[in-house]
Structures are given as structure tokens and as C-alpha cells.
Amino acid sequence: MSSAADYSALFAADGTVLRHPDRPEPRYSLTRAVKNFRLLMKDKEDTSLVFKIYESLPSNDFLPRVKELALSERGEFLRSSEPSLPEILDDHAELRKTPKGSLAHAYCDFMETEGLSAAGLVAEAEKLGRPKYNDLVQWFAERSRDTHDLFHVLTGYGRDALGEQCVLLFTHGQSPAHGHLLIGYAGALNIKMQVKGSKAPVMGAVNQAKRTGKGAPRLIEQPIRELLKQPIESVRAALNIPEPSVYRECHRVWRSEGIDPYNLLASENEGGEPLAA
Numbered sequence: 001m002s003s004a005a006d007y008s009a010l011f012a013a014d015g016t017v018l019r020h021p022d023r024p025e026p027r028y029s030l031t032r033a034v035k036n037f038r039l040l041m042k043d044k045e046d047t048s049l050v051f052k053i054y055e056s057l058p059s060n061d062f063l064p065r066v067k068e069l070a071l072s073e074r075g076e077f078l079r080s081s082e083p084s085l086p087e088i089l090d091d092h093a094e095l096r097k098t099p100k101g102s103l104a105h106a107y108c109d110f111m112e113t114e115g116l117s118a119a120g121l122v123a124e125a126e127k128l129g130r131p132k133y134n135d136l137v138q139w140f141a142e143r144s145r146d147t148h149d150l151f152h153v154l155t156g157y158g159r160d161a162l163g164e165q166c167v168l169l170f171t172h173g174q175s176p177a178h179g180h181l182l183i184g185y186a187g188a189l190n191i192k193m194q195v196k197g198s199k200a201p202v203m204g205a206v207n208q209a210k211r212t213g214k215g216a217p218r219l220i221e222q223p224i225r226e227l228l229k230q231p232i233e234s235v236r237a238a239l240n241i242p243e244p245s246v247y248r249e250c251h252r253v254w255r256s257e258g259i260d261p262y263n264l265l266a267s268e269n270e271g272g273e274p275l276a277a
Contacts, residue, residue: 020133026058173213
């Protein structure tokens with residue numbers, strides 16, 4: 001296995017170092033990760049805790065993945081053609097110029113409905129106050145972060161509790177990391193505890209998401225600007241992303257049981273009738 005020093009001796013064609021020599025080596029701490037996960041369960045809106053969990057559970061093959069992409073011709077092309085994904089993704093006026101039915105339109109619809117922005121996710125990450133380094137690790141990590149909401153759009157997983165866990169397990173399939181597994185599976189088990197007695201196949205949904213992520217080409221390696229112009233169904237087909245059938249079955253079952261998938265703590269709607277599908 002290569003050492004951190006070995007990666008600090010590798011450079012892209014433009015001279016950017018793979019791993020800056022001043023970048024601290026991550027320290028694995030399951031205890032710290034679990035502590036932050038418990039805090040996340042109490043305050044699910046505190047996105048900074050998610051980043052802390054990932055920092056506590058670094059992946060052994062992270063640097064090899066950075067090297068494989070960043071030092072390849074594809075990586076060089078992506079760095080020059082898409083230096084800042086948030087600027088591309090937040091320019092909805094430009095994205096709306098693409099044909100109806102494109103990934104860009106679906107992305108804009110999702111972000112506008114949810115009141116989200118790519119810049120907002122960047123701001124959440126920067127709340128941690130972590131130093132930045134002019135290296136390829138920084139580029140790779142930021143590109144991984146900035147594609148998160150595209151995962152939602154492409155997979156069809158919503159921002160409900162189960163949808164978020166499914167996206168995390170899909171992400172694990174794309175880029176294996178213990179952080180994805182901890183939050184994804186522990187979150188799924190927490191959902192099952194909230195809706196005890198429900199017949200919804202929660203674990204089946206997250207397992208399907210994990211398989212889908214593993215079977216799909218890595219989104220981080222794709223030319224996002226070009227994908228945004230294409231019909232969303234064509235992009236899904238090209239990336240081998242099927243319908244999230246088990247996730248949707250969970251929603252169907254919950255509604256038949258009088259449970260709102262977007263508010264699992266509300267056991268029944270007024271009057272006790274099943275919610276409309």
C-alpha cells in the first residue's frame with residue numbers, strides 16, 4: 001500500500017500535486033463517528049455532522065481512487081472543462097435552455113421544489129472550518145460532494161427519511177466508505193423502529209440502492225455538463241440506473257397503513273383513513 005508521502009510525489013499535467021504534503025492524515029475513529037451519528041439522529045438538519053462522520057471513517061482506497069481518476073486523461077478533461085460544478089448547477093437560467101425532459105430540467109425542478117442549491121451544500125461543508133489544500137484530493141472530494149443532489153434526481157430517491165438512506169447506500173455502491181454504511185444502515189434501522197409493525201421492505205430498499213450504485217458507472221467520472229443536456233431517461237439508461245421499485249413499494253405500503261412517508265412519526269392522517277397514493 002502506498003504511503004501518504006508517495007501520493008505527495010505525484011502530480012497532474014498542470015503541476016497540481018495529488019496530495020498536498022501539509023494535508024493531515026485522517027484518523028479512523030468508530031467511537032467518534034458513532035457519537036456524531038447519535039447527534040445527527042437528534043438533529044437531522046445539522047449536515048455538518050455528516051461530514052464529521054465521514055472524516056472519522058476514512059476509506060483505505062480513497063487515495064487510490066483519487067489517483068485513478070485525477071491523473072487519467074478523463075480526470076484532466078473534467079478538471080479543465082468543469083472546474084466548479086456549483087457554478088454550473090446553480091445557473092438554472094442556463095440549465096433551463098436545454099430541451100424539456102432533460103436531466104437539467106429535472107434537476108432544476110428538484111432543487112427549486114426543495115429550496116436547495118449547490119452553493120448551500122458547499123456552505124454546510126465550510127461550516128466545519130477545515131483548511132483547504134491546492135491538491136487533487138480537494139478537487140475529488142468537492143466533486144463528490146457536489147454531485148449528491150444529482151444522485152437524488154437520477155435515482156428517483158426523494159428527500160424523505162428512507163430516500164436519504166437509499167442515496168447514501170447508492171453512494172456507497174459508487175464509492176465504498178464506512179461512513180455511507182453507518183449512516184445508511186443505521187438510519188434504515190431507525191426508520192424500522194419508528195414504524196414498528198409496518199410491512200414496508202425498508203432493508204430491501206436500501207439494499208437495492210446499494211446494488212444499483214455498485215452496478216452504475218461512477219457519476220463523478222462523467223461529464224456532468226453534457227449529461228445535463230440529455231433526456232433524463234437516456235442518462236438513466238446509460239448509467240444503468242433502474243426504477244427504485246422497492247423504495248416505491250415502501251411508500252405504497254406506508255400509505256396503505258396510514259403512514260406518511262415524509263412524516264413517519266405521524267402514524268395516521270386525520271380520520272384514520274389510508275393516505276392517498
